Amino acid sequence: MKAVLTPIDETTQLTVGKSYPVRCAKMKDGSLIPILGKKHADPELGVVGEHYHIDGRFFLPKSVTEKYQIDDEGRTNVILCADEVDIDWNCIVELVVKQKKCVRLTTGVNPPSREATSIWAHLKGLKYYKWYDKFLGKEVNENICPHLGTKMIEHDGVLVCPLHNLKACKKAKIIIK
Ligand code: FES
Numbered sequence: 540m541k542a543v544l545t546p547i548d549e550t551t552q553l554t555v556g557k558s559y560p561v562r563c564a565k566m567k568d569g570s571l572i573p574i575l576g577k578k579h580a581d582p583e584l585g586v587v588g589e590h591y592h593i594d595g596r597f598f599l600p601k602s603v604t605e606k607y608q609i610d611d612e613g614r615t616n617v618i619l620c621a622d623e624v625d626i627d628w629n630c631i632v633e634l635v636v637k638q639k640k641c642v643r644l645t646t647g648v649n650p651p652s653r654e655a656t657s658i659w660a661h662l663k664g665l666k667y668y669k670w671y672d673k674f675l676g677k678e679v680n681e682n683i684c685p686h687l688g689t690k691m692i693e694h695d696g697v698l699v700c701p702l703h704n705l706k707a708c709k710k711a712k713i714i715i716k
Pocket of ligand 1: 684685686687689700701702703704705
């Protein structure tokens with residue numbers, strides 16, 4: 540009988556170079572993309588469809604990182620659609636657990652800059668930071684993000700949520716800019 544793998548959870552301390560059982564989205568093109576957090580929609584950020592975010596801490600072939608626009612820090616703004624939409628290239632077929640090698644400890648999204656100068660980036664930033672600033676000063680208990688309860692990851696001495704990049708002061712445990 541095939542053993543059932545229990546996937547890591549958000550509290551697992553990862554070591555680069557080690558392999559772990561990870562929740563993956565099997566995509567229409569057959570690729571297995573590690574995911575993190577729960578399925579959700581972000582209507583306030585303009586994403587009404589339910590989706591998962593990519594966990595860029597695990598190894599993926601170059602063709603896949605290029606397709607899903609995962610950068611050298613494991614960050615991407617591509618989301619994986621959980622709603623069945625036949626024509627979407629980034630639509631999930633099923634969720635599986637697979638052994639994946641940890642290649643870095645960073646992941647998350649690339650939010651627009653607060654100081655964006657181009658019109659398009661500025662407009663994107665306005666919506667994002669209007670949403671972000673509603674969380675300023677909110678408490679962060681046990682490193683859990685006050686948005687959707689995702690475990691925040693420590694990066695350069697700051698707690699950062701890998702889903703939508705809310706940041707918290709590690710000492711004061713509150714959301715900061
Ligand atoms: S779950 Fe959205 S920023 Fe943390």
